[in-house]
Amino acid sequence: xxxxxxxxxxxxxxxxxxxxxxxxxxxxxxxxxxxxxxxxxxxxxxxxxxxxxxxxxxxxxxxxxxxxxxxxxxxxxxxxxxxxxxxxxxxxxxxxxxxxxxxxxxxxxxxxxxxxxxxxxxxxxxxxxxxxxxxxxxxxxxxxxxxxxxxxxxxxxxxxxxxxxxxxxxxxxxxxxxxxxxxxxxxxxxxxxxxxxxxxxxxxxxxxxxxxxxxxxxxxxxxxxxxxxxxxxxxxxxxxxxxxxxxxxxxxxxxxxxxxxxxxxxxxxxxxxxxxxxxxxxxxxxxxxxxxxxxxxxxxxxxxxxxxxxxxxxxxxxxxxxxxxxxxxxxxxxxxx
Numbered sequence: 001x002x003x004x005x006x007x008x009x010x011x012x013x014x015x016x017x018x019x020x021x022x023x024x025x026x027x028x029x030x031x032x033x034x035x036x037x038x039x040x041x042x043x044x045x046x047x048x049x050x051x052x053x054x055x056x057x058x059x060x061x062x063x064x065x066x067x068x069x070x071x072x073x074x075x076x077x078x079x080x081x082x083x084x085x086x087x088x089x090x091x092x093x094x095x096x097x098x099x100x101x102x103x104x105x106x107x108x109x110x111x112x113x114x115x116x117x118x119x120x121x122x123x124x125x126x127x128x129x130x131x132x133x134x135x136x137x138x139x140x141x142x143x144x145x146x147x148x149x150x151x152x153x154x155x156x157x158x159x160x161x162x163x164x165x166x167x168x169x170x171x172x173x174x175x176x177x178x179x180x181x182x183x184x185x186x187x188x189x190x191x192x193x194x195x196x197x198x199x200x201x202x203x204x205x206x207x208x209x210x211x212x213x214x215x216x217x218x219x220x221x222x223x224x225x226x227x228x229x230x231x232x233x234x235x236x237x238x239x240x241x242x243x244x245x246x247x248x249x250x251x252x253x254x255x256x257x258x259x260x261x262x263x264x265x266x267x268x269x270x271x272x273x274x275x276x277x278x279x280x281x282x283x284x285x286x287x288x289x290x291x292x293x294x295x296x297x298x299x300x301x302x303x304x305x306x307x308x309x310x311x312x313x314x315x316x317x318x319x320x321x322x323x324x325x326x327x328x329x330x331x332x333x334x335x336x337x
Contacts, residue, residue: 024147025182026065027189028291031201032147033061035295036302038205043307044299047122051139060143060298067144082110082145084154084161085249092158093264096257098250102231107149108245109231114142115243116233119305143298149245150294152260153177155253166266179270180260184287187271188279204288211284212292219293220300223247242300252290259286 024032037060040048049058056062067083070076085106087098100108117138126132148154153176159165162176169183185200193199208216222244237243259278268274278286303310 024151027182027185027197029064029144029147030061031291032294032298033059033064033143034201035204035292036060036298039296039299041303041307041310043310044303047306048139048302051135053136063140064143064147066140079141081105082107083148086157087253090157090253092156092256092261096254098155098253100246107145107154108249110141110145111149111243111245112231112233112237114138114145115240115301116236118142119236119240122305146298147294149249150252150290151180152252152255153180155249156256158261165264167270168267170269170271184275184279187275188287204292207285207288208292208296212289216296219296240301240304242297242304259283
């Protein structure tokens with residue numbers, strides 16, 4: 001099954017979830033895409049460049065923010081619920097429980113859908129402009145949803161994934177969802193990297209090769225003994241051994257109890273001790289780690305589709321990872337505010 005009218009029609013059968021803010025901001029999605037880029041094999045990188053618009057320069061980081069830019073267009077309304085999952089009995093921090101109830105419209109199913117579309121078009125290349133556009137959209141949605149599912153509040157139900165959970169950020173009011181989407185990353189770049197998002201990216205890649213190296217080798221390994229929920233694309237997605245979004249969301253959901261919602265208070269200043277904890281060495285730089293996990297898993301799935309003979313996960317295609325100029329400028333402008 002491809003990204004076709006059948007999926008659009010299915011969307012009308014489900015009420016949109018209360019979660020409305022989409023995961024990670026420009027900052028986070030751009031970073032996850034560029035992290036993934038470093039772990040693509042040359043063959044995969046070439047395939048990606050062929051699929052994406054020429055203006056993207058073959059970079060996943062240029063593709064990653066696109067689903068948030070088009071979310072208000074009528075032809076893409078069907079994708080709105082695919083940015084998050086709302087487990088029915090989840091209530092952090094007292095209870096983090098990811099019981100996946102298959103409903104057809106969430107980030108788990110979205111990742112199955114987009115991955116199946118990529119795989120099917122790899123087997124049978126698109127011949128029409130419509131099919132080429134479908135393939136292009138599938139890749140852009142896949143990259144974006146991989147970021148979303150690793151943002152813990154996108155796998156949590158309480159208060160619309162934290163959108164309705166007020167917090168203090170210094171003297172300003174904000175909410176828990178925006179904290180994890182953008183504020184933590186932005187402040188970390190400001191405080192530790194002198195407003196330099198490129199240095200932040202370089203540090204993530206360094207940590208993946210040092211502090212997280214042993215663990216990173218397991219990030220793209222799925223537990224094949226754990227049965228993933230059956231879905232309309234099972235005959236295709238079961239072939240992708242590095243794809244296990246339910247397992248990923250379960251782990252991210254658990255973080256809502258141990259870190260994200262722990263000791264929640266609407267009057268607490270989250271720019272102080274809380275910030276230091278989740279971005280610092282005591283949690284092995286958790287916020288950066290989640291970006292790294294998302295990017296590495298993203299690359300692993302794409303490599304399995306486009307270059308299955310190469311299974312060397314942490315061999316980077318080239319040294320150095322440069323953020324694309326147009327997004328670097330946008331990030332710098334955001335940080336300057």
